[in-house]
Amino acid sequence: MKALPWDLQLLNTLAALLLLLSFAMLSQRRIVSLVNLLAMQGALLCIATLLLAWRTGSHHLYVSAALTLGLKVIFLPWLLHRLIRRLGVYWDTEPLLNIAGTMMVGVLVVIFAFGLAQPISALASTATRNSIGIAVAVILIAFLTMITRRKAMSQVVGFLSMENGLFFGAMSATYGMPMVVELGVALDVLVAMLVLGVFFFQIREQFDSLDLKHFESLKEEQ
């Protein structure tokens, strides 16, 4: 078997690190560290995009790398850190399932993700088709993070990590979506986070905490 060119090897390494960071997020309970992990994931994504842009010579990937850098590495982590300081939420409570259990589920999720991505990878013509499975795994693990957390802030980090996975998936399957769409998605994420900032303050004003266990009045037992 022929050895892969160095840039593809590097891309595969980056993809593997991306998945590793997802697992780290799954087990991390300190919210400040969770945000840092998210920023690192964004940085890896940015490097991978740059590498791919250089490899394929497509200009719009450079733009989207710049977008990732600005939004996911710098602005959103800054915003989240600021919110954490202003609101004073530092720790998430014990997750609904203990950490060892969550990790086991995470492993099963990865196997499932690779199974799901198999037919897509088989059809893809991009050099990065092997990473599609990893992208699906990142999406599903982020989903798992959101399900198992109680604090609003951790759920939001899970949401953003899912967005990273989607972005990585689009990149490895088709070298990114058209520019208009990427800009639109970035705008939506940005607005979503700003809305969320307002929203968090409203929640805290009402409940003096960001714990979602207060959110149980609207269940259907009435």
Add this chain to the structure above:
Amino acid sequence: MEFVILLGTPLLGALTLGFFGGRRWAPGANVGLSLVTFLAACALTSRIVAHGNLLVAREQFFIDAFNVFLVTLTAFVGLTTSLFSRPYMRIEAEHGRISARQLRLYHSMYQLFMATMLIALTTNNMGLMWVAMEAATLSTVLLVTLYRTPASLEAGWKYFILCGVGISQALFGTILMYFAAEKILGSEGVSALLWTHLNAVKGQLEPAVLGLAFVFLLVGYGTKVGLAPLHNWLPDAHAEGPTPISAVLSGLLLNVAMYAVVRCKVLVEGSLQSSLPGRMMMGFGLLSVVLAAFFLWRQRDVKRLFAYSSIEHMGIIAFAFGMGGPVANFAALLHMTVHSLTKSSIFFAVGHAAQKAGSQLMDNIRGLITVNPTLGWGLMMGTLAILGMPPFGVFASEFLILTTAMKQQPWATPILLLALGVAFAAIFGRVQSMVFGDTSAKRLPHPPALVPVFAHLGLVLMLGFFIPPYLADWYRAAARLIGGE
């Protein structure tokens, strides 16, 4: 030109009202902007009827028989809701439930919400459609939490996070679709995301990928349609926000999300050459109808009651689109129209009833007919209409759907009939005790705007007796389009 006004007015309005939305004249301006939007939609419609489909802005926007009727419906309900919201929000402000700042937010977001829905309906770009759908959620999150009560914050959070996750699935589906299309249409420009281009080559798209994409798209947009079991956010968001927002969420947003699902279904069915997408929609639809009918019994809040009724009707529509064929598609389109008109008129009536009683709990609302006969009869007639009583239009569409189901999917007919019966008993009993009996209501500082209620019900009544020929042609053209011809 009409098209620029159609999208430009609400966008400009959102910006202007973002600064001046708290002034005394703001509710009037809101009505004026909605009126201009509606007139532009009418002009656009007459142009489409006269000259056929329209592609504008380098094919980024596309208007055909299917979406133009939804554009008009959206603009119309947007206008009547703004009329209803004028006295409603004044009363809320006088009761001290909202401040001038909140009113500014409300008016600005109302216009923005209309703009995002119109963009989602008219865009030809599947990616842009996703962006607009997400923007529609974001513009209404802060409206659901407008009253800042604990329950409304919880509802807003659920709405934000569930719809956010749902719509991420739809993004993945869109990526997969782009992936399949790029092989045939090339990755230059946005051609591989344009619906018209995709529709032209749908037979060549890779079926395995499109099948997978449809699962994600249906789950994603289905969350916004409120299909069970992804409906959890819907009753909360409808019940806790201000009533005009409940009316547009239920009457319009659900339709727009359904529109997105159907657009995707046309492509996927063309690629798969099988009825799998249809069967999936029928499954989700039936589940929603049955689940909603039984949940109706457990409701005590009047707005939640009608929110569950919306889930039920969206289920019926999904089922009808799932069956496919010209008659079922025709009936589904008709049902979308009459449900939207009837449900928003019910929310108008319910909103004023709740203001009069000072509570949304059905136990506290009594004897509307003695305090305000017009309001009482409005609510009663709206309820009879939504329950599918003849001669209202809902009866016509449900009858068509049931008879088609009897021919094509006989096993589903008893389930549908049972659910409709259960829903009838649940809703009718509650509404009867709210309308008749001793009264608990008080006088309000502003007379309610009841014209929209009767305008909507009048239209629904007319559609039950007689569908104007041009409207029927139009529905038929759209039904053929959805049938993939």
